[in-house]
Amino acid sequence: MEQATDTIPASQAAIRHVLLDALALPEWNEAFLSIDGPADAQANTRYDLRVRPGLTGELQYTVIEPDRIEITWQVPGFREVGTWTIAADGQVTHAFEQTGPLATVLRPAYRNIATIRLARLANRIRQFAHTS
Template identity: 30%
Template sequence: MEYIGSRVINASRATIANILADIRRLPEWNPAILSVTAIDPRVLVGKPYSIRAKLPGSPTIIYEQVSTDYVVWHLDGLQAHETGAWKLVSLADQKTEVTHTITHSGAIFRMLAGAFRTVPGLRLDRLQRRAEFGQERAGREN
Protein backbone atom coordinates (compact mmCIF):
# COMPACT_ATOMS: atom_id res chain seq x y z
CA MET A 1 0.00 0.00 0.00
CA GLU A 2 1.28 3.44 -0.91
CA TYR A 3 0.22 6.80 0.49
CA ILE A 4 1.35 10.21 -0.80
CA GLY A 5 1.07 13.80 0.38
CA SER A 6 2.54 17.02 -0.93
CA ARG A 7 2.89 20.54 0.42
CA VAL A 8 4.71 23.83 -0.16
CA ILE A 9 6.76 24.73 2.91
CA ASN A 10 8.25 28.18 3.48
CA ALA A 11 11.79 26.97 4.15
CA SER A 12 14.82 26.02 2.11
CA ARG A 13 15.54 22.46 0.99
CA ALA A 14 18.62 22.52 3.26
CA THR A 15 16.54 23.45 6.31
CA ILE A 16 14.04 20.69 5.59
CA ALA A 17 16.73 18.09 4.83
CA ASN A 18 18.48 18.99 8.12
CA ILE A 19 15.26 18.40 10.05
CA LEU A 20 14.71 15.05 8.32
CA ALA A 21 18.32 13.99 9.01
CA ASP A 22 18.23 14.90 12.73
CA ILE A 23 17.68 11.33 13.92
CA ARG A 24 17.44 12.18 17.63
CA ARG A 25 14.54 14.58 17.04
CA LEU A 26 12.61 12.27 14.68
CA PRO A 27 9.81 11.65 17.24
CA GLU A 28 9.06 15.41 17.36
CA TRP A 29 7.60 15.42 13.85
CA ASN A 30 6.90 11.74 13.14
CA PRO A 31 3.94 10.68 15.33
CA ALA A 32 4.56 6.94 14.79
CA ILE A 33 8.04 7.10 16.36
CA LEU A 34 8.03 7.25 20.16
CA SER A 35 11.81 7.32 20.69
CA VAL A 36 15.10 6.67 18.89
CA THR A 37 18.29 5.21 20.33
CA ALA A 38 20.99 7.34 18.71
CA ILE A 39 24.03 9.32 19.74
CA ASP A 40 24.63 10.63 16.22
CA PRO A 41 23.41 14.22 15.82
CA ARG A 42 22.76 13.56 12.13
CA VAL A 43 21.68 10.23 10.69
CA LEU A 44 24.39 8.05 9.17
CA VAL A 45 23.29 6.48 5.89
CA GLY A 46 23.16 2.69 6.16
CA LYS A 47 23.33 2.58 9.97
CA PRO A 48 20.42 0.80 11.72
CA TYR A 49 18.84 2.76 14.59
CA SER A 50 16.67 1.08 17.21
CA ILE A 51 13.36 2.82 17.71
CA ARG A 52 10.28 2.52 19.86
CA ALA A 53 7.25 2.87 17.65
CA LYS A 54 3.54 2.18 17.60
CA LEU A 55 4.41 -1.27 16.27
CA PRO A 56 5.07 -4.59 18.01
CA GLY A 57 8.60 -5.87 18.52
CA SER A 58 11.83 -3.93 18.31
CA PRO A 59 11.77 -2.05 15.00
CA THR A 60 14.78 -0.44 13.38
CA ILE A 61 15.09 2.39 10.91
CA ILE A 62 17.83 2.66 8.30
CA TYR A 63 18.30 5.71 6.10
CA GLU A 64 19.21 4.82 2.53
CA GLN A 65 19.69 8.34 1.15
CA VAL A 66 19.99 11.81 2.69
CA SER A 67 20.46 14.86 0.48
CA THR A 68 18.78 18.20 -0.18
CA ASP A 69 16.84 16.47 -3.00
CA TYR A 70 15.73 13.20 -1.37
CA VAL A 71 15.56 11.53 2.02
CA VAL A 72 14.69 7.82 2.01
CA TRP A 73 14.46 5.38 4.92
CA HIS A 74 13.31 1.84 5.65
CA LEU A 75 11.60 0.93 8.91
CA ASP A 76 11.48 -2.76 9.69
CA GLY A 77 9.47 -4.26 12.52
CA LEU A 78 7.73 -7.52 13.30
CA GLN A 79 5.38 -8.14 10.34
CA ALA A 80 5.52 -4.41 9.48
CA HIS A 81 7.74 -2.67 6.95
CA GLU A 82 7.65 0.94 5.82
CA THR A 83 9.65 2.76 3.20
CA GLY A 84 9.45 6.51 3.56
CA ALA A 85 10.62 8.98 0.94
CA TRP A 86 10.76 12.75 0.93
CA LYS A 87 11.28 14.60 -2.34
CA LEU A 88 12.36 18.24 -1.97
CA VAL A 89 12.02 20.67 -4.89
CA SER A 90 12.97 24.35 -4.63
CA LEU A 91 10.27 26.68 -5.91
CA ALA A 92 11.92 29.93 -4.80
CA ASP A 93 14.26 31.16 -2.10
CA GLN A 94 12.86 29.79 1.19
CA LYS A 95 10.01 27.92 -0.55
CA THR A 96 10.14 24.16 -1.14
CA GLU A 97 7.63 21.69 -2.47
CA VAL A 98 7.82 18.58 -0.28
CA THR A 99 6.30 15.28 -1.39
CA HIS A 100 6.16 12.49 1.18
CA THR A 101 5.48 8.93 0.08
CA ILE A 102 5.14 5.93 2.38
CA THR A 103 4.91 2.35 1.21
CA HIS A 104 3.79 -0.38 3.60
CA SER A 105 4.12 -4.15 3.51
CA GLY A 106 3.72 -6.93 6.05
CA ALA A 107 0.79 -8.53 7.84
CA ILE A 108 0.23 -5.71 10.34
CA PHE A 109 -0.05 -3.03 7.67
CA ARG A 110 -2.29 -5.29 5.56
CA MET A 111 -4.67 -5.63 8.53
CA LEU A 112 -4.71 -1.85 8.92
CA ALA A 113 -5.10 -1.14 5.20
CA GLY A 114 -6.43 2.35 4.62
CA ALA A 115 -5.78 3.52 8.18
CA PHE A 116 -2.60 5.29 7.06
CA ARG A 117 -4.18 7.35 4.29
CA THR A 118 -3.75 10.59 6.29
CA VAL A 119 -0.27 9.84 7.66
CA PRO A 120 1.73 11.70 4.99
CA GLY A 121 -0.37 14.80 5.65
CA LEU A 122 0.09 14.53 9.41
CA ARG A 123 3.85 14.19 9.02
CA LEU A 124 3.91 17.11 6.58
CA ASP A 125 1.93 19.23 9.10
CA ARG A 126 4.51 18.58 11.80
CA LEU A 127 7.45 19.04 9.43
CA GLN A 128 6.01 22.32 8.19
CA ARG A 129 5.51 23.66 11.72
CA ARG A 130 9.05 22.66 12.61
CA ALA A 131 10.57 24.14 9.43
CA GLU A 132 8.60 27.38 9.46
CA PHE A 133 8.38 28.08 13.17
CA GLY A 134 11.01 25.86 14.79
CA GLN A 135 14.45 26.71 16.06
CA GLU A 136 16.12 25.98 12.70
CA ARG A 137 14.74 29.24 11.29
CA ALA A 138 14.80 31.18 14.55
CA GLY A 139 18.46 30.36 15.06
CA ARG A 140 19.31 31.55 11.56
CA GLU A 141 17.36 34.81 11.95
CA ASN A 142 18.99 35.79 15.27
Protein backbone atom coordinates (compact mmCIF):
# COMPACT_ATOMS: atom_id res chain seq x y z
CA MET A 1 0.00 0.00 0.00
CA GLU A 2 1.28 3.44 -0.89
CA GLN A 3 0.33 6.45 1.21
CA ALA A 4 1.05 10.18 1.46
CA THR A 5 -0.25 13.06 3.57
CA ASP A 6 -0.33 16.79 2.84
CA THR A 7 -2.15 19.84 4.13
CA ILE A 8 -4.39 21.45 1.53
CA PRO A 9 -5.46 25.01 2.41
CA ALA A 10 -9.16 24.46 1.78
CA SER A 11 -12.27 23.46 3.67
CA GLN A 12 -13.30 19.86 4.06
CA ALA A 13 -16.32 20.68 1.88
CA ALA A 14 -14.15 22.06 -0.96
CA ILE A 15 -11.89 18.99 -0.89
CA ARG A 16 -14.90 16.64 -0.84
CA HIS A 17 -16.50 18.54 -3.73
CA VAL A 18 -13.50 17.89 -6.00
CA LEU A 19 -13.15 14.24 -4.95
CA LEU A 20 -16.88 13.57 -5.46
CA ASP A 21 -17.03 15.19 -8.91
CA ALA A 22 -16.58 11.84 -10.67
CA LEU A 23 -17.14 13.17 -14.19
CA ALA A 24 -14.29 15.69 -13.72
CA LEU A 25 -11.73 13.20 -12.33
CA PRO A 26 -10.07 12.82 -15.78
CA GLU A 27 -9.29 16.56 -15.71
CA TRP A 28 -6.78 16.05 -12.88
CA ASN A 29 -6.02 12.31 -12.89
CA GLU A 30 -3.90 11.53 -15.95
CA ALA A 31 -4.67 7.79 -15.83
CA PHE A 32 -8.35 8.42 -16.60
CA LEU A 33 -9.40 9.21 -20.17
CA SER A 34 -13.15 9.39 -19.49
CA ILE A 35 -15.78 8.60 -16.88
CA ASP A 36 -19.46 8.28 -17.67
CA GLY A 37 -22.28 8.08 -15.14
CA PRO A 38 -24.42 10.23 -12.85
CA ALA A 39 -23.21 13.71 -11.89
CA ASP A 40 -24.11 13.24 -8.21
CA ALA A 41 -21.81 10.70 -6.59
CA GLN A 42 -23.52 8.02 -4.53
CA ALA A 43 -21.89 5.11 -2.77
CA ASN A 44 -21.90 1.93 -4.90
CA THR A 45 -23.02 3.65 -8.11
CA ARG A 46 -21.03 2.27 -11.05
CA TYR A 47 -19.34 4.56 -13.56
CA ASP A 48 -18.04 3.45 -16.94
CA LEU A 49 -14.31 4.15 -17.05
CA ARG A 50 -11.75 4.40 -19.83
CA VAL A 51 -8.07 4.59 -18.84
CA ARG A 52 -4.79 4.97 -20.65
CA PRO A 53 -3.99 3.29 -23.04
CA GLY A 54 -7.69 2.78 -23.83
CA LEU A 55 -8.70 -0.03 -21.48
CA THR A 56 -12.29 0.02 -20.27
CA GLY A 57 -13.63 -0.86 -16.86
CA GLU A 58 -15.57 0.67 -14.02
CA LEU A 59 -15.18 3.04 -11.11
CA GLN A 60 -17.32 3.33 -8.01
CA TYR A 61 -17.32 5.20 -4.73
CA THR A 62 -17.42 2.46 -2.09
CA VAL A 63 -17.41 4.79 0.95
CA ILE A 64 -18.66 8.38 1.17
CA GLU A 65 -18.37 9.77 4.69
CA PRO A 66 -17.75 13.35 5.90
CA ASP A 67 -14.04 12.68 6.50
CA ARG A 68 -13.37 9.67 4.23
CA ILE A 69 -13.95 8.80 0.60
CA GLU A 70 -13.03 5.45 -0.90
CA ILE A 71 -12.90 4.91 -4.65
CA THR A 72 -12.46 1.53 -6.33
CA TRP A 73 -11.67 1.24 -10.02
CA GLN A 74 -10.76 -1.68 -12.20
CA VAL A 75 -9.91 -2.67 -15.73
CA PRO A 76 -8.91 -6.15 -16.96
CA GLY A 77 -5.88 -7.28 -14.90
CA PHE A 78 -5.86 -4.23 -12.59
CA ARG A 79 -7.83 -3.13 -9.52
CA GLU A 80 -7.20 -0.16 -7.25
CA VAL A 81 -8.81 0.69 -3.94
CA GLY A 82 -7.98 4.26 -2.97
CA THR A 83 -8.90 6.10 0.22
CA TRP A 84 -8.88 9.84 0.85
CA THR A 85 -9.07 10.83 4.53
CA ILE A 86 -9.85 14.52 5.09
CA ALA A 87 -9.23 16.17 8.47
CA ALA A 88 -11.03 19.37 9.48
CA ASP A 89 -7.72 21.27 9.34
CA GLY A 90 -7.19 20.42 5.65
CA GLN A 91 -4.77 17.56 6.24
CA VAL A 92 -5.48 14.95 3.57
CA THR A 93 -4.10 11.42 3.50
CA HIS A 94 -4.33 9.42 0.29
CA ALA A 95 -3.63 5.70 0.39
CA PHE A 96 -4.16 3.08 -2.26
CA GLU A 97 -3.59 -0.57 -2.96
CA GLN A 98 -3.39 -2.09 -6.43
CA THR A 99 -3.82 -5.75 -7.32
CA GLY A 100 -3.77 -7.90 -10.44
CA PRO A 101 -1.17 -8.89 -13.03
CA LEU A 102 -1.25 -5.49 -14.76
CA ALA A 103 -0.73 -3.78 -11.37
CA THR A 104 2.41 -5.87 -10.85
CA VAL A 105 3.82 -4.76 -14.20
CA LEU A 106 2.90 -1.10 -13.60
CA ARG A 107 4.09 -0.92 -9.98
CA PRO A 108 7.32 1.00 -10.77
CA ALA A 109 5.31 3.65 -12.65
CA TYR A 110 3.09 4.20 -9.59
CA ARG A 111 5.95 4.97 -7.20
CA ASN A 112 5.22 8.27 -5.35
CA ILE A 113 1.86 8.55 -7.11
CA ALA A 114 0.02 9.20 -3.80
CA THR A 115 2.11 12.37 -3.36
CA ILE A 116 1.51 13.35 -7.00
CA ARG A 117 -2.25 12.83 -6.66
CA LEU A 118 -2.34 15.02 -3.53
CA ALA A 119 -0.54 17.79 -5.44
CA ARG A 120 -2.99 17.48 -8.34
CA LEU A 121 -5.93 17.62 -5.91
CA ALA A 122 -4.49 20.79 -4.34
CA ASN A 123 -3.99 22.35 -7.81
CA ARG A 124 -7.56 21.48 -8.80
CA ILE A 125 -8.91 23.11 -5.64
CA ARG A 126 -6.77 26.23 -6.31
CA GLN A 127 -8.25 26.42 -9.84
CA PHE A 128 -11.77 26.41 -8.37
CA ALA A 129 -10.83 29.10 -5.83
CA HIS A 130 -9.66 31.40 -8.64
CA THR A 131 -12.74 30.87 -10.81
CA SER A 132 -15.40 31.23 -8.14
